[in-house]
Amino acid sequence: MEFIRNMMDSDVKSSFITFSLGVASLVSFLLYRYLTSTFTYFSERGIPGPKPVPIFGNLWGIWRVNLPQHDRDLVKKYGKIFGFFDGSNPSLWVTDPEIIKAVFVKDFDHFTNRRNMTFESKIVRRMVSSARGQEWKDIRSSITPAFTSGKIKRMSTLIKACADQLAIKFNRIATSEGKLNAKTQFSAFTMDVIARCAFGMKIENLGEKDDQFMAKAKAIFNPPVNKTPLAVIPFIFPKLIPILGERLFLTEGFQFFIKLLENLIKDRTASKQKYQDFVQVATEAITEYTKEVEGKSVPKWNVEEIEEIVIAQSVLFLLAGFDTTATTLTNIIFLLALNPEIQTRLYDKIAKKIEIFAEVNHEMLIDFPYVDQVINEVLRMYPPVPRVERECNKDVIYKGIHIKRGTIVTVPSFALHYDPDNYPEPEKFNPDRWTADNKAERNPYTFMPFGMGPRNCVGMRFAIEEIKIALCTMIQQFRFFPVAETPDTMQFEKGFMQVTQPVNAIVGIERRTAE
Template sequence: MDAFEFLSSPVTWAITVVSCLYILYKYVTSQFNYFVDQGIPGPKPVPFFGNMWGLWKKNTAEYDVSLVKKYGKIFGYFDGPNPNLWITDLEMIKAIFVKDFDHFVDRRAFKFKSNIVRKWLTVLEGQEWKDVRSSVTPAFTTGKIKKMSLLINDCVHKLCDSIAAQTEGKINAKLIFNAFTMDVIARCAFGLKIDNLGDKDDPFIQNAQIIFNPPSVKTPLILLPFTYPKLFSLFGESLFVSKELKFFFQLLQNMLQERSQSKEKYHDFIEVADEAISAFTKDVGGKKVAMWSREEIEEIVMGQSTLFMLAGFDTTATTLTSTCFELARNPDIQDKLYDSIITKLEDHDDICHEFIQDMPYLEQVILEVLRFYPAAVRTERQCTKDISYDNGRINIKAGVIITVPIYALHHMEEYYPNPEKFDPERWTPENKAKRSPYSFMAFGVGPRNCVGMRFAMEEMKMAVCTLVKKFRFFTVKETPEKLQFDDGFQSVLQPIHAILGIESR
């Protein structure tokens, strides 16, 4: 048999295919003993998909709760072939997110090559993340937020006018708050005032909704960046950096070009972020010089502005929807909140930044909503340097992902007795002091927590105060007994069927 006959033989091809499949199988299962060898429990993985097969058909929040109940506070999981340590143990959370943060600086590594996206705080790593985070933080000081609160207040009044115009006496809360939070982002992050925001054909809402709840979350395609991130970087990035996302990129580019020729002050995020990032310096030969060029500054500003939209649109709309749902379901809580607002108005002309600074019951209600319905279902870190815990019993090597299932954590009986009861009294100063701060992670914890937390709280407090002052929420026949969320591999809870009755006070 000559060489050509040998190479073209069906037997040769069969052996080659089988050998390649075997090598691939060994590669994708090579780490499947990682947790077993350490005595760490967890679901049994399957080749190629680990424990992720079928997630696009599940309800993510309910799935996470079931895993924690079955396997405990610390267990192993596999994102495809990659080990992922899940934790709801508070001492471990404290160690990984705060005490040993230098070993867990990065989030899951999604390598983006596209301009703007590659500068998002959520994907930056190491020293570059530290530099950009430090430069952006001054944009969220109390003073800067106070200036942006004037823009938020305008949006709140516009929201109230829109609700007052409803003639049926009921609203689809998620749709109403989608329009409101996008209005806030248009004003505060993009510097735009859009009169028809929320209309059926409005491009802002249309493009944003596709970004936040794309069809891929209910298909196996959503698993690619989690199971095989290198393949995602090579072939999948174009699916994420979609035409809908590019719509907002173009909007920002046009905005920055117009502003470069204007001296007008806007007091919005673009302006304050540009000022803060431009002021960030480095030492070169003993002299302080700008850290970045003008072109780099514009890319960082655009990156954080679009991230502002991504982080603030759906999460805030979901939280406001959940808040109004619980107020409708618990009229005694709604009445108590209303009374506290009316009492506070004796010392103020109207609801404003100063008004909401000392509203303890309002804060209790919002914190309980964020406990019961944390908008972000999970949070993650990636180990950058090997480290051990529990006297060497738990070894975490560089590259391993750490996941905290926030929704499951917030619904654990050990940390929150009777967790399925909505109870703002959990957040009185006395009750809060009895509980570890690491049992609440709606905004994350540690140095890499949510940089926009103060802004989000400002927006939600102003909206809830004004709405409860002007309207009463109540249940109607379409209102479900329990707030329901869409299935699919969702990173943010997606309320469905949130129909509420509403009337003017």
């Protein structure tokens, strides 16, 4: 009897194990089907692309690659239009100028929004970069007056003061060391510009070892999470951000600047003093923005909302203007060091301008095509933002390609800028690509360092003014050249970076003698 009972128990256990394995297999199969259910989206439409894997799609390992080169390799392999998956979410990658024009300009109303990240923070949601739909239109319209030519001209005096302080640092470095880490120095400069122009602040120890202001800003753009699988979570599972905790992505540094702006605005509310910085101008512009209610114009936002919107745009101004501009200036000095004949040509043209205007200033830059050519060519070779995205909000068809609502359209800017169909000898640094005649022959939708169309970078003109003043001030006084640590080509940090991070940007520096 004991033997029979043991046999029955064994049969029950065996049946239970078999049943459990069957259920586990079925669950695994259904989960696999669910996770891969969209993976035929592009193949059914005859669109090529890399093969995705469950959960990650095509993002597996993206946190350990060189993103600019990775994107160029994909376009070289799959062409100007192909499919890519952020987890199970389809993204159409394009470097075709006709589709870029349609998405970013012609049919912009079908692609108004950027990728939707489900942050609960009101400050993040109200940033003009992440706001959506009508709210984006209202915020964009309300802050545009803060970036008029007149406002930028007034800020140019402050920018020049910051550039003069940077020149003093450069002179000290040229005398004592003879070489400099361009990114470190330009980061301190751009933070100084933003502190003065945006917040009316002067920070004495910027760039020094005990400078927490800079340390927190740098941590935002190059956090350790960018080099781990956690970096892709907002792209694969955007709705998990609130569950996992926004602090994983909105770092301590981010919170530091939000608190800084909150305190600054409270202090100003209690004071009658007027400032001519971005916070003041934006507050006035946003406060004056109205809506129609029963035939009457009334304020669009209440006091609390206005404060949130001002803080959001001010933090964005700091974040967007700090690292991208510092990176661009670093790339300019690096390429000029490697191309002395172009550096000499630029110096000669600056010197002739100085003969007329006596110093670097806003008026000097108004009609100065060669400095524009140099900056544009650097932005072509090293765009600071490696990918530009828009979300489709209505089914559309371009060139026989059906783009469904919810699909992300991605333009990999490095691949676009290095396409030999657009730029012959793309690896060559050649500012003459940007002469008036050469520009007229080129499709304008092949150059996107600041985005494109109605949702391009709202602070673009401010950034260009800042770059020009710093560049002309430095080239007027200093010569840059390669040293042993200078790489042959610019190297960028590996990882899932939203802004490219130059590494080993060491160049030689010496003060110019009278030439």
